[in-house]
Amino acid sequence: MKAEEYNLTGWVRNIPDNxxxxxxxxxxxxxxxxxxxxxxxxxxxxxxKLETADRDLVDGEQGFVVRR
Structure with a gap:
């Protein structure tokens, strides 16, 4: 997963409307x-289109997951 290659943590998921x-x-x-x-x-x-926004850091977050 690309996010892991870049040593990032977080999550990703598919939502309606593709x-x-x-x-x-x-x-x-x-x-x-x-x-x-x-x-x-x-x-x-x-x-x-790509939309971005700054958010507060999530302390202690580990790994990058695909949410379902």
């Missing part, structure tokens, strides 16, 4: 790299 929601935290360089990857998306994805 959208994806998630949060990631880690060092600035890792977050920036993940955002660049997400802008392009995986090979079969069609990224129309």
């Amino acid at each position: 959208k994806v929601d998630g949060e990631a935290q880690g060092d600035e360089k890792g977050v920036a790299a993940l955002l660049e990857y997400v802008k392009e998306g995986p090979k079969l994805a069609h990224v129309v």
